[in-house]
Amino acid sequence: MKLWLIEPRDPLIVRDGRPFGPDPGARATSLPFPLPSTTSGAFRARLGAALGGDFTRQELIDQLRATRVRGPVLVELDDESRVVNWLLPAPADALLLKRETPAQHVCRRLLPLEPFPGTLTDYAAETLSMVAPVVYAPDKVAPDTPTFWYWEQMQPWLHDPPDEQTVQPTTLGHRGPSAEERMHVSVRAATGTAAEGMLFQTSGLVFTHRSGSSAQTSLTSSRRLALALFAEAEFAAQLAPMGGERRLMHWYPAVDDAATPLPATCPEPIRALIRTNRACRVVLVTPAMFEAGFRPAWLLAAHAGLTATLAAAVVARPQVVSGWDLLADNGPGRSRGKPKPTRRLAPAGSVYFLRLPDATQGDDAAIDAWIDAIWLQCVSDAAQDRADGFGLALLGGWNGTLRTMKIQEQSNADTSS
Known part of the structure; x- marks a missing residue:
């Protein structure tokens, strides 16, 4: 299987199922991490578009549903988009x-x-x-x-861990993507002013991890996060939406010489x-x-x-x-x-x-x-x-x-x- 990476350019919204209608004060809240059905469905949509995009053809639908997709798994990337760390659920x-x-x-x-x-x-x-x-x-x-453990910490735990040990949470891993809330307002086209009462809020996942407290952390210490998928098929690297509000993601195959492969x-x-x-x-x-x-x-x-x-x-x-x-x-x-x-x-x-x-x-x-x-x-x-x-x-x-x-x-x- 080929390793694919999904790196959100905007905060990813994976809706939690609560109603989100055109009512003043509505809130769209994201799950803390996408479910496999979200990423596999989005991957098959990208693959189907590459195969012609005629989703009324039953043959194409059957082919896409039969395409196996494994994941998502959280990864950390370096500046050259190589996977440097795998993070597994605790x-x-x-x-x-x-x-x-x-x-x-x-x-x-x-x-x-x-x-x-x-x-x-x-x-x-x-x-x-x-x-x-x-x-x-x-x-x-x-x-x-930590919600996610680094593979370097997970591997000895899978092997034969002791009944008790002293650990440092920051060494084990971290809590993954952080939540970011945004307030949105409807603007009148004629006047450029906000429409009264037309407010809604979204909560998305920012795929960047910063070590230490936010007040003491600089941009240089942040790490890029992405979602990794194992899939049987491939298509051209592209910018395409996934999740709520059609936020843009960068879809591309992983570099073959990943530093710490799973x-x-x-x-x-x-x-x-x-x-x-x-x-x-x-x-x-x-x-x-x-x-x-x-x-x-x-x-x-x-x-x-x-x-x-x-x-x-x-x-x-x-x-x-x-x-x-x-x-x-x-x-x-x-x-x-x-x-x-x-x-x-x-x-x-x-x-x-x-x-x-x-x-x-x-x-x-x-x-x-x-x-x-x-x-x-x-x-x-x-x-x-x-x-x-x-x-x-x-x-x-x-x-x-x-x-x-x-x-x-x-x-x-x-x-x-």
């Missing part, structure tokens, strides 16, 4: 806790645990294990955790751990669509002759996606198109703990084939959702065993108060 099995030192936090790893005696859970029918830190401590969650195949240290333990973690890079809510089906089906079993999962609050179905036919004499049904997504960063069959002991070729079928592939249940980029996944190590939680005893000074 994994849900990493819990950052607040410390007295502002520049440092404690990062605790969440792992499947042995159930406490007499514990009752809602997962009895699913036979899933509880996921929590191995050592319990009543610390508060850090308020300024590995096309699973790194050998992670692959070796999966071979040895016959277990792994699956980390979602983009939100995934599962028919049974948080529980995957396609991922747990047979791939390369192996069928994995789900041991535990860390899934945050679901995202919701809808849209407009342009292909829907409402019958003779009626306009085409209708709203798509609202669906829930397992958010990016969700982590699934899987076990592979013990019968594969010593059969490294089978494990390698299974890894290649999952690494940087989309794992949503429906084929069209996978083609749209939902459920892009990475693999990480896990030893396959359940741990026992340890309770830290408070000191006498803490308990005497």
